[in-house]
Amino acid sequence: MHQPNTALVTRCDYHARMKAAVLNEIPGRLEIEEVSIGSPGPREVLVRTAAAGLCHSDLHFMEGTYQTAVPAVLGHESAGVVEAVGSMVSYVEPGDHVITCLAAFCGHCEDCLGGHPARCQRKGADLVRRPDEPPRLSRGDEPLSQFLYCSSFAEQLLVHEHALVKIREDMPLERAALIGCGVTTGLGAVFRTARVDPGSDVVVIGCGGIGLSAVQGARIAGANRIIAVDMHSPKLELAQTLGATHVIDASSDDPVKAVKELTGGGARFTFEAVGLKQTAEQAFRMLRTGGQATVIGLIPLGTNVEVHGVELTNEKTLTGSNMGSTQFRTDMPRFVDMYLDGRLKLDEMISATLELEQINEGFEAMKSGGVARQIISF
Numbered sequence: 001m002h003q004p005n006t007a008l009v010t011r012c013d014y015h016a017r018m019k020a021a022v023l024n025e026i027p028g029r030l031e032i033e034e035v036s037i038g039s040p041g042p043r044e045v046l047v048r049t050a051a052a053g054l055c056h057s058d059l060h061f062m063e064g065t066y067q068t069a070v071p072a073v074l075g076h077e078s079a080g081v082v083e084a085v086g087s088m089v090s091y092v093e094p095g096d097h098v099i100t101c102l103a104a105f106c107g108h109c110e111d112c113l114g115g116h117p118a119r120c121q122r123k124g125a126d127l128v129r130r131p132d133e134p135p136r137l138s139r140g141d142e143p144l145s146q147f148l149y150c151s152s153f154a155e156q157l158l159v160h161e162h163a164l165v166k167i168r169e170d171m172p173l174e175r176a177a178l179i180g181c182g183v184t185t186g187l188g189a190v191f192r193t194a195r196v197d198p199g200s201d202v203v204v205i206g207c208g209g210i211g212l213s214a215v216q217g218a219r220i221a222g223a224n225r226i227i228a229v230d231m232h233s234p235k236l237e238l239a240q241t242l243g244a245t246h247v248i249d250a251s252s253d254d255p256v257k258a259v260k261e262l263t264g265g266g267a268r269f270t271f272e273a274v275g276l277k278q279t280a281e282q283a284f285r286m287l288r289t290g291g292q293a294t295v296i297g298l299i300p301l302g303t304n305v306e307v308h309g310v311e312l313t314n315e316k317t318l319t320g321s322n323m324g325s326t327q328f329r330t331d332m333p334r335f336v337d338m339y340l341d342g343r344l345k346l347d348e349m350i351s352a353t354l355e356l357e358q359i360n361e362g363f364e365a366m367k368s369g370g371v372a373r374q375i376i377s378f
């Protein structure tokens, strides 16, 4: 149990109460509760949440496929308006529109300085409050964990300034929220992790928010064939709207055989956006000589992915992508431009707009595989 201290009293002078979706046990559902949020420390920013997207990663943590400390306020894909900034923050000011990002960066480690901020290993040390400081989020005297540096399923967010990016004010915030995780992960996997070149064949397995963004990335990158794979035909139709040139229904067809036939031997780039051993192995088996498979989906902890060893000497690569290897302060404003000039389609990706109170229904719908992105509008 967290012991209240004097620092809590002096630091949490803002001490707003707000509604948030709390995960109290794992596995578990989210509960809408009144919680408290502190005032910004020197390098922190308080944001009024405009919208937050439901990502399958939230569900993995609710189901216990991945672990997080509870009680926690979930959510990690959001956009909003800055309400207050800490004494040392000069990057944003109240009124600025921002997208939050879990790929927060310390800015001084080897990975950050080497151009790979999404790999930053110092987040957990430099971007959170110390144990002797009052928590950013609390419920009475009890601290609540902040999920992935964001905790987006709440009316306000209190984040490190390195966990957000300023965007154009003509960008609708309900669309901008999607860029906070899914869109950036899918586009980034294509642009930054795999560096898809014009004219190459691309396969995307799984047409949720991540996979549909990878399909769009492949279209924008000028890929030749863009083959989308899913188990649900409405998702495959949506993939075609967003740029897929061919679709494979994995509930009836063998996707590896179908891709080899369509491409005359295999694809140059494949992307796994489901999070299963079976689909990760399919992504590798679909490759042509010299091809690269990128696993984006979160495969359950402890699960191994197997490849036929000899295929490695055919110069095939199996790799993964964390948040699309994003440099989000650069990437997200570009994606906003791509939406506003019509190249990136976000309206089509939103299956439903929900109230915070409907969040568990949203995750139930996600489990069925029938929806693309759902957003909570605040």
Ligand SMILES: NC(=O)c1ccc[n+]([C@@H]2O[C@H](COP(=O)([O-])OP(=O)(O)OC[C@H]3O[C@@H](n4cnc5c(N)ncnc54)[C@H](O)[C@@H]3O)[C@@H](O)[C@H]2O)c1
Pocket (backbone or CB within 6 Å): 054, 055, 056, 057, 058, 060, 181, 182, 185, 205, 206, 207, 208, 209, 210, 211, 229, 230, 231, 232, 235, 250, 273, 274, 275, 276, 279, 295, 296, 297, 298, 299, 321, 322, 323, 324, 366, 368, 369, 370, 371, 372
């Ligand atoms: N690496 C990262 O940085 C990162 C970031 C965000 C999300 N993720 C992960 O990406 C994955 C996808 O996330 P999402 O939010 O798009 O999920 P989602 O649930 O919205 O979409 C998953 C899609 O996969 C389809 N599918 C399920 N089984 C399939 C199969 N055997 N073959 C083909 N398609 C199948 C479903 O029908 C659904 O359309 C999740 O595992 C998520 O945790 C990873």
Ligand SMILES: [Zn+2]
Pocket (backbone or CB within 6 Å): 055, 056, 057, 058, 076, 077, 181, 182
């Ligand atoms: Zn996510």
Ligand SMILES: [Zn+2]
Pocket (backbone or CB within 6 Å): 105, 106, 107, 108, 109, 110, 111, 112, 113, 117, 120, 121, 122, 123
């Ligand atoms: Zn770093």
